[in-house]
Amino acid sequence: MKLNAIIVEDEQTSRDILKNYLSKYCPNVNVLGEAENIEQALVLIRNNDLDLVFLDVEMPYGNAFDLLEKVGDINFETVFVTAYNHYAMEALNAHASYYLMKPISIDELIKAVDYVTEIKSKEDALQDQVLVPKTNSVSGKITIPQQDGFEVINTADILYCKADDNYTEIYLNSNKKKLVSKTLKYFEDALNDGNFARIHKSYLVNVNEVVKYLKGKGGSVVLSNGKQLMVSASKKSDLLSFFK
Template sequence: MSQALRAVIIDDETNAREALSNLIRIVSPEVVICGEARNADAGTELIRRERPNLIFLDIQMPGKSGFDLLSGFEKVDFGVIFTTAYQEYAIRAFRFSAIDYLLKPIDPDELQTAIEKYRERVGSVNPEQLRILQEQLDPARTPRLVERKRNDNQRIALPTAEGIHFVQMTEIIQCESLGSYTKFHLVKGPAIVVSRLLKEYEEILDHYYFFCVHQSNIINLEHIKRYVKGDGGQVWMSDNTEIEVSRRRKDEFLALLSDFYVNSGKLK
């Protein structure tokens, strides 16, 4: 039998707290709910008093947010699973930061999976993950769908069996599909293999200067050395690898490449 986990729920909506509490009792009876709170201040007191292993934390609450609550702790030595009603940016933001989340209304299977993932990891949330998540959830910093953001000064969290790797976007040369895994080829150091589909990273990187030139490869436009014309063509990357460009994606790729050179000031 699994060892009991002590958990608290922090959410300003009474119905949401009750629904989550009931679901937890059904799908993970080994999780003991040792308290609930309706705002950040009450949640902080509850955490300090009960010292839970895991907290279910709403992001948007009146007054102080879930981020404000966490910033009040010198060290976040407990697990965090965010609960949120965000839709437009949520999935991309949480995947970008590699932080566990549950979208409301909460699905029982997703809840069980999130708890199991916490048990496998048994660790606290890294401050860098929180910073990345806040940046990605900030509408003021999120471009409209027709815009792209520069890769400069942006980091992405890559979860592996060994832990979370924080990688500068400019250091990624390409992402390669390995079936159910994605391999990140970097400027320095060994490649990083993540247990996620390439398709997920195509969606995550959609607002940056990355492009899926083929069903097996996403490339960083900053690392293109040369484009060779052809049916679809080929690109030579900064690490001297040659990657085919799909014929059906050629026009979109060349348009984005032109946009990149204009906006980066590299157009000659």
């Protein structure tokens, strides 16, 4: 699959190295243009249909996060390229698909491109389709602790779970909500029957309740009750693999 890309990097040498690596080792990447600051990048983003943006963090007159904020809703994947590893958490919060450290490792660059290629292929395959999970809803049960004992609920009745520090909010298709003194990781492990997907650090969803996938800054899903939940870039490929 061909990926239309741009390189946003203020140093000419770094742009040339990345472009050369892409040409040699990632031939499916078509570099449409280069930008040395966020204003030039905005022009390229608005005038091209992009799949991928290689984005340096530190640039003159603003950084990568300023650029993404100005762009708003986007439908391309972002690979951050930087010499500073302390931006990793911010990059994840900005829904970066991959984080490359300078000097760029060819192996890591290939992994980043392969990951984005996989995501875009799955998105294109699912575009304009009604989402049908590969797994069928099962009538399993789970117990949730309460002060006076525990409650048994059907896993099929769970729409999604949301992290709340060391608690988890469980949203049911009856419009009821349960607050449980267990972490989201606990429920991710407990609900491992193939019908639940961790889509974000804060969300675990019942894939049988997902009716629509929306491209965007990090992507999002719409559930059967109309609730829209954000998908983190690192979880996007895993989520899309649940669907035909």
